Amino acid sequence: MxxxxxxxxxxxxxxxxxxxxxxxxxxxxxxxxxxxxxxxxxxxxxxxxxxxxxxxxxxxxxxxxxxxxxxxxxxxxxxxxxxxxxxxxxxxxxxxxxxxxxxxxxxxxxxxxxxxxxxxxxxxxxxxxxxxxxxxxxxxxxxxxxxxxxxxxxxxxxxxxHRDRAEAIIEHLDQAIATTGADIEQAGSAGEIVSLISACGAGTFCAYGSGRTAGSILTDVGLRRPAAHGQDRGDASYGYTTVSEEKLSELTAPVIFVFTGSVQYGAPNPLDNPLFEVGDARVGEVDFAAWYGSGSFDVPWILNDIRAVLLGEGTIADRQRGTELFQELRKVTA
Known part of the structure; x- marks a missing residue:
């Protein structure tokens, strides 16, 4: 990747x-x-x-x-x-x-x-x-x-x-993370287990650990990661482990975020696979580049998607929404 x-x-x-x-x-x-x-x-x-x-x-x-x-x-x-x-x-x-x-x-x-x-x-x-x-x-x-x-x-x-600007952005985003955590707790969703997965080519799937930005945000807002395939760990090489198709069912959880886009390498979405039965899980199809990201740009994007899936606020971010979120971030130091 x-x-x-x-x-x-x-x-x-x-x-x-x-x-x-x-x-x-x-x-x-x-x-x-x-x-x-x-x-x-x-x-x-x-x-x-x-x-x-x-x-x-x-x-x-x-x-x-x-x-x-x-x-x-x-x-x-x-x-x-x-x-x-x-x-x-x-x-x-x-x-x-x-x-x-x-x-x-x-x-x-x-x-x-x-x-x-x-x-x-x-x-x-x-x-x-x-x-x-x-x-x-x-x-x-x-x-x-x-x-x-x-x-x-x-x-x-x-x-x-520009250390002062960095500190201002960090403080702003830390507050946004804390607010989302409080709202999730109030909604009764604190402690929910969240699986992060994607297709990674024909017959292969990826399970994402907690070592990158998305994993740390999920933990910080009071959600949990499944132990299956190391999703609760932060030391996986490049932040993910590969999973064969016959083990796809092990990636289900009460909340599932499916990364879509270039990471699929043309393979079908896991949600289209009959071995992946999500039942009544809450599912969000999210942008790979944002959720696999590692910067401050990705934080408001990920929070937006978490709030959309768990709190019913707005919709999953697209390119336009992503640029709007970034422009809001730039205003913090304007």
């Missing part, structure tokens, strides 16, 4: 970068010499960064929209591999409207040519392979994909000098 595909053969890319580095010299232009510096813990260890909110390159649209929430407009963002997912379409729309240039994330030579002051992104298999070359271009902050959304936003706030 990597969000950054490899579209250019890696050896060719690295050879081109090596040639450019030898002719241009290594290291980015960076922030001004008198900018404060911070040492932050990234996915590959500690990195020293000259704090800046200018000439920032985002490797993926998730990180790029986190920057927008902080009031930072990156110069570029890698585009998404998950075409058609509502949350990614919404992200790319927001970025385009902000004047952010969307590029192929595998084109490392474009990053070198842009000479950014800072490169930021979420850890993926692609970043694992390219981190050494990226680090020759500019300081690189790669955030571990399992980092809680508030900690990830906090790291970006420190790197860009």
């Amino acid at each position: 990597s969000t950054i595909p490899r579209r250019t053969p890696l050896l060719i890319v690295l050879a081109a970068v090596a040639l450019l580095l030898s002719s241009c010299g290594s290291g980015g232009t960076g922030a001004s010499g008198d900018s404060p510096s911070v040492t932050l813990a990234g996915a590959y260890g500690e990195v020293d960064i000259a704090v800046t909110d200018e000439k920032v390159w985002a490797l993926d649209p998730r990180t790029a929209t986190e920057l927008l929430a902080l009031g930072v407009t990156p110069t570029h963002s890698g585009n998404s591999a998950h075409k058609g997912d509502a949350a990614f379409v919404a992200r790319e729309q927001l970025l385009a409207e902000a004047g952010v240039e969307l590029v192929d994330p595998g084109r490392i030579e474009l990053i070198l040519q842009a000479r950014p002051s800072l490169v930021v992104g979420e850890q993926t298999p692609s970043s694992d392979e390219l981190i050494d070359e990226l680090s020759k271009i500019a300081p690189v902050l790669i955030i571990d994909a399992a980092t809680p959304w508030d900690q990830g936003l906090g790291l970006l706030g420190q790197a860009t000098g």
Whole structure:
């Protein structure tokens, strides 16, 4: 489920970068010499960064929209591999409207040519392979994909000098989570068990653990996760485990959120499978990109869907609703 595909053969890319580095010299232009510096813990260890909110390159649209929430407009963002997912379409729309240039994330030579002051992104298999070359271009902050959304936003706030805005957004969303939890308790749904599943290709299904943003939100609003297939655990690789079709019935629960979109890889929705009898369970078909997300952008989207299914408020979020929720989030620091 990597969000950054490899579209250019890696050896060719690295050879081109090596040639450019030898002719241009290594290291980015960076922030001004008198900018404060911070040492932050990234996915590959500690990195020293000259704090800046200018000439920032985002490797993926998730990180790029986190920057927008902080009031930072990156110069570029890698585009998404998950075409058609509502949350990614919404992200790319927001970025385009902000004047952010969307590029192929595998084109490392474009990053070198842009000479950014800072490169930021979420850890993926692609970043694992390219981190050494990226680090020759500019300081690189790669955030571990399992980092809680508030900690990830906090790291970006420190790197860009917008820590106060990060704290304001975190406080706002924490309050929204607390309010939803109180409303769920009042409605008598506290303690309900919630299963998160999707099709993951022909005959294969995914059960999602509690290690990413959606899992932590469900726990924080007073809901529970089933033990089946590790949904109550936060240490599953990339946040999910695969389940064969004959075990599909084990993924039922009183509340079920089914992730739809690119994650299905063209496979039928689990709700169409006769082995998956949901009975009187409350079911919501939700956007994969938002519910598998890891940023502050995803929090109001997930809360919206929880309130729609459990409290009967509004409807499941689509692209338009997602952009509206993000614009409301930006107003917190306006």
